[in-house]
Amino acid sequence: MAWFSYTGADPSQPGSYTLSSSGTPTCSSPSEQMCALQAANNGSDKPVITDALKNEIINSLQNQVDGPNVHLKSR
DSSP states (O other): OEEEEEOSSOTTSGGGEEEOSSSSOOOOSSTTSEEEEEEOBOSSSOBOOOHHHHHHHHHHHHHTOOOSSEEEOOO
């Protein structure tokens, strides 16, 4: 599994992420928004976003908490 920095507009789309080469990415403000996720690499340096991972993204954003594979920007 690899970490991907959120660089796009839709957290549920693989094209909104960039492969991180330095482990868990750090993010600045605005707070409590998508920062990064951990997922399998699809072979084109984009994450494989499963239904379970989409649910984790939704849960993390709605509850403003990190998940096992989802990292939000610091408060």
